[in-house]
Amino acid sequence: MNEFAFTEEQNMLRSMVRDFVDNEIKPIAAKIDTEEKIPENLIKKLGELGLLGVSFPEEYGGGGFGEVGYCIMQEEIARGCMSTATFIGAHQSIGANVIYLGGNEEQKQKYLVPLAKGEKIAAFCLTEAQAGSDSFNLKTRAHPDGDEWVINGEKLWITNGGIADIVSVFARTEKGITAFIVETDRPGFSAGPPEKKMGIKGSTTNPITFDNVRIPKENMVGQEGRGFILAMKTLDAGRLGLGAACLGASKELLELSTRYAKQRKQFDTTIANFQAIQFMLSEMASLIYAMESMVYRTAVDYDLKKDISHQSAIVKLFCSESLDKIADYAVQIHGGMGYSRELPIERFYRDSRINRIFEGTNEIQKGIIARYVLKKNGKL
Amino acid sequence: MKIAVCLNHVPDTASKISVGQDNQSIDTSGVTFVVNPYDEFAVEEALKTKEKVGGDTVVISLGNDNNKESIKKALAMGVDNAVLLKTNEIYDSLSVAKILANEIKTQNAEIVFFGKQSVDYDNGAVGQMCAELLGYNSVSVVVGLEINGNKVRAEREIEGGREIVETELPVVITTQKGLNEPRYASLKGIMAAKKKIIDEKIPENCSNYTETISMKKPPAKQPGRIIGTDATAVPELIRLLKEEVKVI
Ligand SMILES: Cc1cc2nc3c(=O)[nH]c(=O)nc-3n(C[C@H](O)[C@H](O)[C@H](O)COP(=O)(O)OP(=O)(O)OC[C@H]3O[C@@H](n4cnc5c(N)ncnc54)[C@H](O)[C@@H]3O)c2cc1C
Secondary structure, three states: OOOOOOOHHHHHHHHHHHHHHHHHHHHHHHHHHHHOOOOHHHHHHHHHHOHHHOOOOHHHOOOOOHHHHHHHHHHHHHHHOHHHHHHHHHHHHHHHHHHHHHOOHHHHHHHHHHHHOOOOOEEEEOOEOOEOOOHHHOOOEEEEEOOEEEEEEEEEEEEOOOOOOEEEEEEEEOOEEEEEEEEOOOOOEEEOOOOOOOOOOOOOEEEEEEEEEEEEHHHEEOOOOOHHHHHHHHHHHHHHHHHHHHHHHHHHHHHHHHHHHHHOEEOOEEHHHOHHHHHHHHHHHHHHHHHHHHHHHHHHHHHOOOOOHHHHHHHHHHHHHHHHHHHHHHHHHHOHHHHOOOOOHHHHHHHHHHHHOOOOOHHHHHHHHHHHHHHOOOOO | OEEEEEOOEEEOOOOOOEEOOOOOOEEOOOOOEEEOHHHHHHHHHHHHHHHHHOOEEEEEEEEOOOHHHHHHHHHHHOOOEEEEEEOOOOOOHHHHHHHHHHHHHHHOOOEEEEEOOOOOOOOOOHHHHHHHHHOOEEEEEEEEEEEEOOEEEEEEEEOOEEEEEEEEOOEEEEEOOOOOOOOOOOHHHHHHHHHOOEEEEOOOOOOOOOOOOOOOOOOOOOOOOOOOOOHHHHHHHHHHHHHHOOOO
């Protein structure tokens, strides 16, 4: 066992992102929530700093910081705004990642480079009305026509659907589920109105219609019929990054709650002196310690190119459940103020809930973990 | 053109400072150190000046290995080269100025940026002293700067207004908040900083001109007093301001 420690560059990355979040995101996080929109200017700044491609290698326009770097960044972003973390996750960790993991060199140069540089925005289109947890049941079809593929179907709940320039789409062909790259300015592509949500309101979620959308043959990603495996591999990264965002939000909530507990006086003493409050703080700290340990343990394995499917399912499950518990305690410690829109606590409380649902519900994660445990006869 | 920026590594202004056991220095245990905030404006202005007039930028810092953290930040922001004048001594302003002036001479820098003061000892003297030792022109507390060829036009912050000063290169500029918005280190910059080498030099020994006799914390603030919550409290407030604190 080596020391649990970050490299100098990783620490510099964290401190840069933290500065950025403190100065540019935290002051507008409440506005992002109420106006249900991440300002274009913020997206532009994130791109200019290289944060929209932090994980990808430098030769593809990325930062070269790998999954560990990505997790560090998402932790810091989520401390300020979970809508922004969701936007980045859908763009980088799943949308663009399909091309990085499955694309050929030409596709990477043409599509991944502008995505990694933040010049273009990506989305990941898997879910459909009848294909949620059962995403294998998707009905969107692609059929060949001369030098082109023609795509027809409807996707649902697509993060960044309304703002993306390039989407990774999973559609059924004769040989099975296949992945495609579609530019959103192609005729027949349309995004519907954004969903009205409980939280992460700044992150836009849209239905998408493909009505005879024609794309060149070379926009198929990987082999025909191998798209579902690619989707699952991509979600391995997505779930890990989701865990990192949960970790960041949890750390922020513990800091805010601790500060409040040390200031707020009742019965002539600060509430931090009550064991009931202390116990909540200790539980929060313990969950965070476990989250941090598993996020980076898994990220290191991911960067070492190990198969981390069941590990990232564990990270996703544990971190999203933990964040919900932590957000709940944070509200409780803040009392009435935790319920008020004056403080960011209630926003975190609403924003946290989605993490148990998207990128595969926690029930689905348990299924993945259970299959692994059974296969291994319980020996991890 | 060589552009130098002198950078100090100081306790974060948010950290709690306590006086060490010797009563002559601060206790640095548990204190986080950062780039001196005013020096961030100096780094940014050095980079902007380079982008405009071309040339090479070098960051110079006097201190121990810990200063490398701040030097690296300047490199990640885009400064080309770095020199660490390595010492464990604590020098006073004039000694620091002498050591830095020597290095600026070696570097042959014609434009030199300093923060207007370091937030550790707050003397606000090193930049100007350096200029004098080097025989350079100097403008301090600068909030606006234009360099055209040899000509320098600087805006200074003065009590209640702005003063516009013109001078020529070579020049020492000390920077004030408002001059610019320091950029964030970019990912490219962080990766590039990793490959850059910090040139470590041992500065010539210097003896201090002043001696710190002791340090102490300011007296604890008196708790506030509420004398009333409406207009009826005004006469009493005026009486206290006149008779007790004697400010009106
Ligand atoms: C805000 C938001 C953003 C999203 N972004 C994207 C995106 O960018 N791209 C994308 O492709 N999708 C996206 N999704 C879709 C998301 O991944 C799905 O909502 C999710 O996978 C669950 O599918 P469902 O909503 O159809 O729920 P269902 O599958 O209908 O599930 C309903 C309930 O049944 C449970 N359940 C279902 N099957 C089983 C089972 N076998 N065993 C036990 N329990 C089961 C579920 O766990 C859940 O509790 C997003 C969703 C939301 C809400």
